[in-house]
Amino acid sequence: MTRAYGSRRAARLAVALAAVALFCGCRREATPVPATGGDGKEDARPFTPWHARERPLPFPQSEWYWQDLLAAAPAPEPLPSEPEAAKRLAAAFERVASLTDLQSEEELPAMVADARRDPAPLLAALDDARREVRHAAARIMLRLISARRRPEGCPFQQRLVEAAAGHLRDDADEVALLHLETIARSELPWIAPILLKTFGKVDNHRLTVLRIRSAAKLVLARCYGGMPVLIRALKENTSIQDDVNRDWDASYQTAWWKEEAMAAIAAAAGSDFGHSPDVSDADQVACVHRVEQWWRENHVRLWSESPAIDDPALVERVKLLILGFGTFQSRNVDNCGFILVGLGPKLAPLLLEALSGSSFMIRRHVLGVLTALIGEVPESERASWIEAVTPSLSDRDPAIRVRALEVIGASRIATAAATLEKALSPEDVALCETAMRQLAAQGTREARSVLERFASRLPPEHLLAIPLQAARLAAGDLAPLKEYLQKLDGERGPDPKARMYLSWIVDADGLSEATTPEERKRVIAQVEQVIRGRAAAMKGSEQ
Amino acid sequence: MSRARLLVGVALLAAFAGFLLLLERYGTTSTAVAQGGIDLTTSYSCQPCHADVWSEWESSIHAQAFTDPLVLAEKQSNNFRKQECIPCHAPAPVLEHGIGKLERVVERVTARELGVDCLSCHRDEGRVAGPAARSAASARAPCQPHARAELASPALCAPCHNQHNTVDEWEASSYPNAGVTCLDCHMQPVQRTSADGTTRTGRSHKFPGGHDPEMLGKAFTLRTEMRDAAASGKLLVVFVTNSGAGHNFPADARHRALDLVVTLVQPDGVEVPSREASRPYRRERGTARRRFRNPYREESERITNREQFGRENTQILAGETLSFEVPYDPAAVSEARVELIYKLTPIQSDDEGVRVHDARVRL
Numbered sequence: 074m075t076r077a078y079g080s081r082r083a084a085r086l087a088v089a090l091a092a093v094a095l096f097c098g099c100r101r102e103a104t105p106v107p108a109t110g111g112d113g114k115e116d117a118r119p120f121t122p123w124h125a126r127e128r129p130l131p132f133p134q135s136e137w138y139w140q141d142l143l144a145a146a147p148a149p150e151p152l153p154s155e156p157e158a159a160k161r162l163a164a165a166f167e168r169v170a171s172l173t174d175l176q177s178e179e180e181l182p183a184m185v186a187d188a189r190r191d192p193a194p195l196l197a198a199l200d201d202a203r204r205e206v207r208h209a210a211a212r213i214m215l216r217l218i219s220a221r222r223r224p225e226g227c228p229f230q231q232r233l234v235e236a237a238a239g240h241l242r243d244d245a246d247e248v249a250l251l252h253l254e255t256i257a258r259s260e261l262p263w264i265a266p267i268l269l270k271t272f273g274k275v276d277n278h279r280l281t282v283l284r285i286r287s288a289a290k291l292v293l294a295r296c297y298g299g300m301p302v303l304i305r306a307l308k309e310n311t312s313i314q315d316d317v318n319r320d321w322d323a324s325y326q327t328a329w330w331k332e333e334a335m336a337a338i339a340a341a342a343g344s345d346f347g348h349s350p351d352v353s354d355a356d357q358v359a360c361v362h363r364v365e366q367w368w369r370e371n372h373v374r375l376w377s378e379s380p381a382i383d384d385p386a387l388v389e390r391v392k393l394l395i396l397g398f399g400t401f402q403s404r405n406v407d408n409c410g411f412i413l414v415g416l417g418p419k420l421a422p423l424l425l426e427a428l429s430g431s432s433f434m435i436r437r438h439v440l441g442v443l444t445a446l447i448g449e450v451p452e453s454e455r456a457s458w459i460e461a462v463t464p465s466l467s468d469r470d471p472a473i474r475v476r477a478l479e480v481i482g483a484s485r486i487a488t489a490a491a492t493l494e495k496a497l498s499p500e501d502v503a504l505c506e507t508a509m510r511q512l513a514a515q516g517t518r519e520a521r522s523v524l525e526r527f528a529s530r531l532p533p534e535h536l537l538a539i540p541l542q543a544a545r546l547a548a549g550d551l552a553p554l555k556e557y558l559q560k561l562d563g564e565r566g567p568d569p570k571a572r573m574y575l576s577w578i579v580d581a582d583g584l585s586e587a588t589t590p591e592e593r594k595r596v597i598a599q600v601e602q603v604i605r606g607r608a609a610a611m612k613g614s615e616q
Numbered sequence: 617m618s619r620a621r622l623l624v625g626v627a628l629l630a631a632f633a634g635f636l637l638l639l640e641r642y643g644t645t646s647t648a649v650a651q652g653g654i655d656l657t658t659s660y661s662c663q664p665c666h667a668d669v670w671s672e673w674e675s676s677i678h679a680q681a682f683t684d685p686l687v688l689a690e691k692q693s694n695n696f697r698k699q700e701c702i703p704c705h706a707p708a709p710v711l712e713h714g715i716g717k718l719e720r721v722v723e724r725v726t727a728r729e730l731g732v733d734c735l736s737c738h739r740d741e742g743r744v745a746g747p748a749a750r751s752a753a754s755a756r757a758p759c760q761p762h763a764r765a766e767l768a769s770p771a772l773c774a775p776c777h778n779q780h781n782t783v784d785e786w787e788a789s790s791y792p793n794a795g796v797t798c799l800d801c802h803m804q805p806v807q808r809t810s811a812d813g814t815t816r817t818g819r820s821h822k823f824p825g826g827h828d829p830e831m832l833g834k835a836f837t838l839r840t841e842m843r844d845a846a847a848s849g850k851l852l853v854v855f856v857t858n859s860g861a862g863h864n865f866p867a868d869a870r871h872r873a874l875d876l877v878v879t880l881v882q883p884d885g886v887e888v889p890s891r892e893a894s895r896p897y898r899r900e901r902g903t904a905r906r907r908f909r910n911p912y913r914e915e916s917e918r919i920t921n922r923e924q925f926g927r928e929n930t931q932i933l934a935g936e937t938l939s940f941e942v943p944y945d946p947a948a949v950s951e952a953r954v955e956l957i958y959k960l961t962p963i964q965s966d967d968e969g970v971r972v973h974d975a976r977v978r979l
Contacts, residue, residue: 400718433713434720472708472722502657503725536658536726569683569729576695585685585695 118431120399123392142393143267144238146231147386153228158190166198169209177209184209185216192229196236204245211237211251218255234259238267241283249283257290262384265296266394269415272302285330289337291415295379297341297372298415303334304364307348311357341375342367376449382419391420395427398438413442418449425461433470440465440476444483455484459492466492471503478504482511490519497527499537506540513547513577516611521550528553543574546604549611554604561597579603654759656742658726659733665757666734668808673734673821681705681731686960699723704776706731709739711764716771717778737772740764747819754810770798780868789934791862801831801862826872832958832972834860836932840954840977850946852979854878854954856908857937864931866908866958873909873962875969877902878942879953880979888949901966902955906940908932909962944979952977 119125165184169177188195198210214233221227237252253271256264268291272284285306288299308314309327328350339345346363349356382388394409413420420442427439440462447458458480465477478496481489493515496508509527512520524545531541539560542553560571567584575582582600587593655661663670673679680687682705687693693701706728707721714720727733738745738761746754746761747768754761766772774783777798786792803819810816824831837859845851854876858865866872880888880903888903908930932938942952956973957966 437722471725472713475725506725536660572688573682573695573729576697580697581690582695585689 118429120432121392121395121427121430121435124396124430140241140267140270141239142397143270143390144235146235147263147389149231149235150229152192152232153190154193155190158187159194162187162191162194166194166201166206166209170201170203170206172205174205174208177205178212181209181212181216185213188213188217189225189228192232196232199236199240199243204248207240207243207248208245208251211240211243211248211255214255215251215258218258221259230259231261234261234264238264241267241271246282250286253283253286253290257294260294261386262380263386263390265291265294265298265387265416266390266409266412269296269298269412270409272299282326282330282333285333289333292337293340295341295375296415296417297375297379298417299337300341300368300372303338304361304368306330306334307338307357307361307364310350311361312354313358313361338364342371373449373451376417376419377451379417379419382416382423388423391416391423395423395435395439398435399432410438410442410445414445418446421446421450421458425458428461428465433473436465436468437472437476440473440480444476444479447480447484452484452486455486456488459484459486459489463492466496471501474501475503475507478507478511482507482514485515490515490517490523493520494523497523499531499535502536506537509537509540509544510547510577513544516548518615521545521548524548525550525552539568539570540574540577543571543577546608547578549608551605551608554601558597558601561600562593567593575600578607654744656735656739656744656759659730659735660727662734662738662759665759669818669821670734672806673823676821676823677825677827678732678821678823679730682728683731691963692961696728702728704732704779707736707776709735710737710772710775711740711745711766713775715766715769715775717774717783719775720779721775732776737767768797768799773798782863782867785863785867785934789862791934796862798862826866826868826958826960829970829972832970835865836860836956836972838954838956838973840952842979845943848945848947849943850979852878852880852942852944852952852977854940854942855937856932856940856956858932858934862934864933866931871961873907873959873964875955875957875959875966876906876908876940877953877955877957877966878904878940879955880904880942880944880949881951881953881976882948883950888944903952904940904942906930907962908938946979949979951979 237255243249268287271287288302291299335348462477462480493508560568583596587596702723703721706724708724744759744761745764748763748765806820808818837857841853843851866874957969959969
C-alpha cells in the first residue's frame with residue numbers, strides 16, 4: 074500500500090465518519106421533544122386537549138374544596154315554588170327545633186309533602202345552626218330521594234344530591250351520614266368522585282365511619298376504588314393495623330366499621346372470608362390475608378367488569394379533575410389524583426388523551442395516575458398504554474421522563490424490561506435511578522441480571538452506587554447484603570442514604586424507633602431476615 | 617496541502633460539529649447539569665467552595681428534611697412511603713418549576729438524603745442563582761452565579777411553605793407592611809469572608825424555626841391574671857400572645873401543636889387532677905389543658921382571620937392574644953403551674969415536646 078493510497082483511504086474514512094456524526098447529530102436534534110420546560114413555557118398547546126390555555130385555570134388556587142366543586146349538579150332541575158307550602162314547611166322546622174328526634178318523626182310526612190311542593194325551606198334548613206333542624210332536613214331528603222323508584226318519584230334528585238354533597242361536613246355525625254345515604258341512593262353516575270373524595274386520606278378530619286361507608290357504597294356500585302379503604306378498615310385493632318389507627322381515631326365503633334366494610338367486600342366476593350371482630354387476633358389477621366389474596370387475584374377481572382365511564386356528566390367531572398392538576402394540588406390529601414385512581418382503569422382513554430396537553434403539572438400528575446392504574450388492566454392491554462406514554466420519555470423535563478418510566482415499569486410486562494435497561498445510564502441519574510427501582514420491583518431473574526451487569530460498570534463511589542445496591546437487594550440478589558447492612562450499622566448511626574433506600578426493600582424497618590446501638594443491631598438483624606426471606610421467596614416462585 | 621489532508625480537515629470539522637450537536641441535545645435532556653465546570657447534578661458540588669454555608673445548612677432542619685427520624689417514623693412519612701411528602705422534603709430546584717404561592721414543588725429523584733439542599737433554592741435552569749447584591753468575588757466564582765432577586769422573596773419559600781398556608785398567614789398579618797419578610801427571622805445576616813479576603817454580609821443558612829427553642833421563646837408572650845368568678849370561686853386567666861411570629865403560631869397546620877397545661881396545686885403539694893374527658897388528644901397530666909392547633913381542617917382551607925377559623929382551629933394569629941380560663945377554689949389550692957409545651961407532632965407526649973414556658977403562679 075502506497076502512502077498516497079493510505080492518505081486517501083484515511084480521508085475517505087474520515088469523511089464517512091464525519092457524515093455519520095453529522096447525521097447522528099442532526100437526527101437527535103430532529104427528535105420531537107415537547108417544547109415545555111416549566112408549566113407550558115413556549116408551548117401553544119391547550120392545558121389539556123379540552124381546555125384552552127388562553128383562559129386562566131378556573132380554580133381558586135389555594136383555598137379549595139374538591140368536595141364542593143364535585144357537589145355541583147350537572148343539570149339541576151328547576152325547583153317548584155308554592156308559597157303556602159313553603160310557609161308551612163318553615164313553620165314546621167321551627168317546631169322541630171324544640172322536639173326530640175323521635176318526636177319530630179311525626180312531623181316528617183307532612184314536611185316531606187310540603188318539601189315536594191316547595192323545597193326552598195328544606196335547603197335553607199341544611200345551614201341552620203340547630204342540629205335538630207338540620208337532622209330533620211337530612212331525614213326529609215333521604216325520604217325524598219328514596220321515593221325515586223316509587224310511584225310518587227323524586228322530581229329534583231340532582232338538587233338533593235347537590236345539597237347533600239355540599240353538607241357532608243356537617244358537624245353532627247348523624248346528619249353527615251344521612252347525607253351520604255342520600256347521595257348513594259340517587260345512583261347517579263357522577264356521584265362516584267364525591268364518594269371517593271370523602272375518604273381521600275385516612276388521617277383527615279372526616280368521620281371514619283363516613284369514609285368507610287362511602288368506600289362500601291362505591292364497591293357495591295362496582296367501583297372498586299373503595300376496596301383498599303375497606304381492607305384497611307378490617308385491619309383496625311389487629312396486629313397488622315394500618316395507619317388508620319391513631320390516637321384520635323380510637324373508637325368504640327371499630328367493630329361496626331368492620332361489619333360495614335365486610336358487607337361490601339362480601340357482596341363483591343361472594344364470601345365473608347370467615348370474618349368476625351370477636352375472634353383472636355391471629356384469626357382476624359388470617360381473614361384479612363384471605364381478603365387480600367382474593368383481591369390480588371381478582372382485581373383485574375373485577376375492574377374489567379365494572380361499568381364503563383361514559384356518562385357525559387361523569388366524563389366532564391373527570392376532565393375537570395384533570396384540569397385541577399394544574400392548580401395548587403400537590404399532595405395526595407389535596408390533589409385529585411386519588412379520585413381518578415379510584416375511578417379505575419376505564420379512565421385510560423381520557424388520561425392518555427390528557428398527555429397531549431401543555432401543562433407540565435397536569436401531565437406529571439396524569440402519568441402518576443397511569444402508574445397507579447396500569448396494574449389494574451389485563452397484561453394484554455398494557456402495551457398500548459406503554460406506547461402512549463413512550464413519547465414522554467423524551468420530554469425535556471426530567472420529572473416527566475421519570476414519571477413516564479414509572480408507568481412503563483409498573484406495567485410489569487416483559488417488553489418493559491428492555492426500556493428499563495435502556496434507561497440504566499448514569500447520563501441521566503434521575504431516570505437511571507427510576508429504572509433501578511422499577512427493575513427492583515420486578516424482582517425477576519432477568520431484572521437481577523440487568524442490575525448485576527450495570528453494577529459491574531458503575532464505579533463503586535458513584536452517586537448511584539447505594540441505590541443500585543438497594544435495587545439489587547430488593548430484586549432478590551443478596552450479593553450486596555453484607556456491605557449494605559454495614560452501612561446501616563455505622564458508628565454514628567445508619568448511613569442516611571442507605572437508610573433512605575431501605576424503603577425499596579422492606580415495608581417498615583423500625584430504625585426510627587431504635588434509639589440504642591443494641592436496639593439498632595436487633596432491628597438490622599430483623600431487616601436482614603426480611604431481605605433474605607424476600608429473596609428466597611422470589612427465587613422459590615421462579616422455580 | 618494535499619487534497620486528502622483537506623478532506624481529513626473538513627471531515628474533522630464536520631465530526632466536531634456533529635459532536636457538538638449531540639452534546640447540545642443530550643445536554644438539555646440530562647439531569648447532569650454543569651455550569652462553569654461545576655456539576656450541578658447534586659448539591660455535593662457546592663460544599664468544597666461554600667464550606668461555611670454548607671456547615672450552617674448541615675445543622676439546619678432543611679438539611680434533615682429527608683432524614684429526620686421524626687419525619688421517617690411510621691406514623692409520619694413512613695420512610696417516605698407516603699410519596700406525597702417527598703416534593704417538599706426533597707424538592708427539585710424550585711426556580712425551575714416556578715415560585716410563588718400558586719406554584720408547587722416537584723420531587724427530586726437524586727440525592728434525596730440532602731433534603732432541602734443548596735440546589736433546591738439556587739439552581740435556576742441549569743445555572744446557579746445568587747442573591748441580587750453580588751460581590752466581585754462571586755462574579756469570578758467557578759459556578760458563575762447570576763442574580764435573582766426572588767431568592768430573598770417569600771415567593772421562593774411559598775411552593776413548600778404555603779402548602780400549609782404560612783405565606784398566606786404572613787400576608788394577612790402586619791408584618792409585610794412593616795417590611796418584615798421570611799428572611800428577617802429565618803435567615804439572619806452574618807458576616808462572611810470571601811476567598812479574596814474581603815468581608816461581606818451574607819445570610820445564615822441555619823433556618824431556625826419550630827425546632828429551635830430560642831426562636832420558640834421569641835414567638836410568644838404569656839401572662840396570667842386572677843379574676844373573681846361566680847359564687848366564691850376564682851378564675852386563673854392565662855393570656856398567650858403571638859408576639860413574635862409573622863404567621864400563625866404554631867405554624868404548619870397539620871403537625872405542630874402547642875399545649876397550654878395548667879396544673880392547680882393544693883397547699884399540701886398535691887396536684888389537682890383533670891376532670892376532662894381524655895379524647896380527642898392524648899393527655900397525660902395537668903388540671904386543665906388547651907391545645908393551640910388546627911388539627912382536622914381541610915388541607916387547602918386558608919385560615920387568615922379569626923372569623924374563618926373553624927371551631928377546632930386554635931392557632932394564634934400574628935399579633936393575636938388568646939385567653940384560657942381555669943376556675944379554682946382559693947380555699948383549696950395555693951398555686952398553679954403554667955406550662956406551654958411545643959410539639960412537633962400532635963401525638964408527642966409532654967415529655968417529648970419542648971417546654972417553652974414553665975412558671976408557678978401564687979394563687
